[in-house]
Structure formats: C-alpha cells, structure tokens
Amino acid sequence: MAKQVIFSENAPAAIGPYSQAVRAGNTVYLSGQIPLVPATMEVISDDVAEQTTQVFQNLQAVCEAAGGSLKDIVKLNIYMTDLGNFALVNEVMTKFFVEPYPARAALGVRALPKGVAVEIEGVMVLED
Numbered sequence: 001m002a003k004q005v006i007f008s009e010n011a012p013a014a015i016g017p018y019s020q021a022v023r024a025g026n027t028v029y030l031s032g033q034i035p036l037v038p039a040t041m042e043v044i045s046d047d048v049a050e051q052t053t054q055v056f057q058n059l060q061a062v063c064e065a066a067g068g069s070l071k072d073i074v075k076l077n078i079y080m081t082d083l084g085n086f087a088l089v090n091e092v093m094t095k096f097f098v099e100p101y102p103a104r105a106a107l108g109v110r111a112l113p114k115g116v117a118v119e120i121e122g123v124m125v126l127e128d
C-alpha cells in the first residue's frame with residue numbers, strides 16, 4: 001500500500017527523523033505533538049493547560065492537512081510527565097472533542113522532548 005507523507009505549515013516541523021503524519025489507505029498515523037508554537041518552534045509556556053491546548057491545535061492542523069479533522073480521530077495516546085495533570089488534560093480535551101470520544105490511553109512518563117509536560121499522538125480514519 002502506498003504511503004503518503006502529510007505536512008502542515010500550521011503545525012510544528014518535525015524535530016527528528018519523522019513526519020508530522022503518514023497516511024496509509026484511509027488511516028492517518030499522527031505523530032506525537034508537543035506544545036511547540038509552529039511559527040517560533042518554541043514551547044508555548046510552562047502552563048499545562050496552555051501546553052495541552054497547543055498540542056490539540058497542532059494535531060488539528062495536521063488532521064486538516066490530511067483532509068480530516070479532530071472528529072476523525074479514532075485513537076489517542078497521551079503522555080504526561082505528571083499524572084497529577086490528568087484531570088486538567090481531560091478538561092482541555094473536552095474543549096476539542098465531543099462524544100463519541102476516541103479510544104485513548106493516558107500514560108505517565110519520566111520525560112518528554114524539549115522538557116514539555118504533555119505529548120499526544122493519534123490515529124485518524126478518513127471517510128471514503
């Protein structure tokens with residue numbers, strides 16, 4: 001199956017050897033987004049709510065570049081350096097998603113790139 005690399009100028013450029021997303025058939029694999037502001041490539045702030053918002057905005061931009069939207073996401077994996085932020089991340093997520101929510105995993109990790117507090121990756125399935 002042919003794979004297609006997805007790129008959005010409205011999301012941060014990759015900070016390593018990966019693509020922002022890759023489409024294979026109708027499935028789009030969204031690389032982990034961290035809270036970098038696309039225009040500056042700087043972390044938005046230390047505030048976890050702002051970081052989470054930036055992450056979802058970045059994912060939204062990549063989804064749109066792939067011809068979809070956050071509504072088409074079927075699975076998310078959320079990585080947090082402090083699971084004490086679990087409720088806060090949930091609250092921010094409800095500003096971007098309505099039911100039926102995607103499947104999801106939430107994990108606590110020791111560290112994330114650029115010292116951020118949250119990273120989110122996902123899988124999106126496009127309509128035929």
Ligand SMILES: C=C(N)C(=O)O
Pocket residue numbers: 015016018031032033034113
């Ligand atoms: C930020 C990433 N997605 C990475 O380094 O893989």
